[in-house]
Amino acid sequence: MAKRRKEELQKPSKEWMNTFADLMNLLLCFFVLLFSMSTVDAQKFEMIAASFSQTFSIFSAGSTAIGDGVLISAGVSQLNELDKYINSTGKAAENDQISDRLDEMQQIMEQEMLRQSEQLAERIQEALIENQLQNEVAIDFTSQYVQLTLKGAILFDSGSASLKQEAMPTVEKVAMILERYTQNTIEIEGHTDNVPIHTNRFANNNELSSARALAMFDYLVENTSLQPAQIKHSGRGEYMPIADNSTPEGRAKNRRIEIRIYNELSGE
Numbered sequence: 001m002a003k004r005r006k007e008e009l010q011k012p013s014k015e016w017m018n019t020f021a022d023l024m025n026l027l028l029c030f031f032v033l034l035f036s037m038s039t040v041d042a043q044k045f046e047m048i049a050a051s052f053s054q055t056f057s058i059f060s061a062g063s064t065a066i067g068d069g070v071l072i073s074a075g076v077s078q079l080n081e082l083d084k085y086i087n088s089t090g091k092a093a094e095n096d097q098i099s100d101r102l103d104e105m106q107q108i109m110e111q112e113m114l115r116q117s118e119q120l121a122e123r124i125q126e127a128l129i130e131n132q133l134q135n136e137v138a139i140d141f142t143s144q145y146v147q148l149t150l151k152g153a154i155l156f157d158s159g160s161a162s163l164k165q166e167a168m169p170t171v172e173k174v175a176m177i178l179e180r181y182t183q184n185t186i187e188i189e190g191h192t193d194n195v196p197i198h199t200n201r202f203a204n205n206n207e208l209s210s211a212r213a214l215a216m217f218d219y220l221v222e223n224t225s226l227q228p229a230q231i232k233h234s235g236r237g238e239y240m241p242i243a244d245n246s247t248p249e250g251r252a253k254n255r256r257i258e259i260r261i262y263n264e265l266s267g268e
Contacts, residue, residue: 109265113143116263121146124177124261131173144266145187148174152191152212152255159199161211163219171219178259179224185268186220187232187260188213193251194238210235216257 121141128134138149155167163171178186190209202208210233217233220226243250262268 110143113263113265116265117141117143117146120261120263124148127177127180131177133170133173136170137174144268145260145262148259148261150174150257150259151252152257153252155216155257156212156255159197159202159208161202161208161215163215171216172223174259175220175224178220178261179226181261182226182230184264185230185232185262185266186226187262187268188216188220188234189258189260190214190216190233190235191240191254191256191258192238193254194241194245195251204237206235206237208235209237212257216259 118141121139124146125134125139128137128139136150136154140147140149150170154170155163157164190211190213192205192209194205197205197208202211213233213235217228217231220231221228238245238254241250241254242256243253245251245254
């Protein structure tokens with residue numbers, strides 16, 4: 001009798017108990033998931049609930065599982081799939097919303113920067129007309145800055161980085177306009193054509209363009225109230241042409257000084 005009793009105690013549990021345990025685990029995880037979403041707004045919850053219902057039927061018949069196998073009988077693997085599902089829906093949707101919002105804010109900022117540059121360009125254009133410089137100084141603008149372009153032939157002799165005496169009236173008027181923007185960052189760039197140069201002073205066009213930008217920088221520092229810390233200068237040599245270097249007219253356009261006045265939102 002004792003032997004029979006011992007054999008009964010050693011019998012394995014009913015199979016339905018394993019299934020029931022899996023079901024309890026899944027229900028527990030499901031309610032934890034609902035609780036974790038309790039702080040999410042109603043619209044977002046409805047979107048997730050609809051996704052649950054369409055994808056694995058928890059809210060309708062409970063007949064569809066995520067991945068392979070039956071939901072109850074493969075509880076552990078299904079929970080892993082559930083985690084992947086949540087990551088690919090809830091988090092992905094939230095990241096998409098954040099990304100869309102950032103893109104929208106960036107577009108708004110870009111439009112505001114462009115508006116500021118346009119207003120700045122209008123004021124400078126009026127000043128150029130008042131000083132009769134509209135034929136000597138070209139003006140353009142981007143969302144970051146307003147650019148003034150001066151022909152190199154007006155400012156410098158060939159192969160030289162010294163401002164020409166006859167160019168001084170133009171330089172003085174441009175300096176007076178720039179002096180109105182002491183709070184803005186100003187950048188000076190020197191450019192040349194692609195004709196090789198090698199003199200006792202300049203080994204190549206890079207050195208020549210840098211020296212010409214520096215000459216303009218020195219004049220502004222010495223003759224205006226602009227602060228040196230607000231002015232940047234650099235030489236770009238022959239590497240950023242705006243016209244065809246194969247013609248004399250194109251090379252003349254490429255020999256130039258560009259002065260950029262950055263707007264307040266540019267971060268410069």
